[in-house]
Amino acid sequence: MVTNPSVAVAAAFLADGPADGADLSLFGQFAGSWALDCTEYNPDGSSVDRRGEWHFGYALGGWATTDVWILPGVEHGVSVRFPDPAAGAGVWRSTWVGPGRRRTHTFLASRIGEQIVLDGGDLRWTFSHIETNEFRWRNEAQQPDGTWRLQQTFRVWRQA
DSSP, rough: OOOOOHHHHHHHHHEESSTTOOOOHHHHOOOEEEEEEEEEEEEEEEEEEEEEEEEEEEEEGEEEEEEEEEEEEEEEEEEEEOOGGGGGGOEEEEEEEEEETEEEEEEEEEEEEEEEEEEOSSSEEESSOOSSSEEEEEEEEEEETTTTTEEEEEEEEEOO
């Protein structure tokens, strides 16, 4: 009998690394723990800065990556990502769940030049300036006139 269901769920969900034959390098390169500075941009032009954390790893028998980002007092969000060759060469599916703000988003992700772009239709998330120990991330929303409004930026650096 399992005495701590959370431990059982974590053990069943998380994986030590990619499964044999699984190429998870697009997001697997971020495996580990990171600190982040988040700036949220409001439509009125004001902004709010927060410190947070982001943890990346492998999941679901090593066939997917997962990550959790935490903005204390605001949100704990989780993504599950996996390559989907049926969607196109180098294309990944990604789903993000943020229960604090009661949101879910689905994306198709791929490398575009030196960036990783997650396209959610009217939402676009981009990993850029990717180095071994740091990267940048931004969240943009498409406006009714077709332009993109910057909603958030993260400056992210490796902790472990």
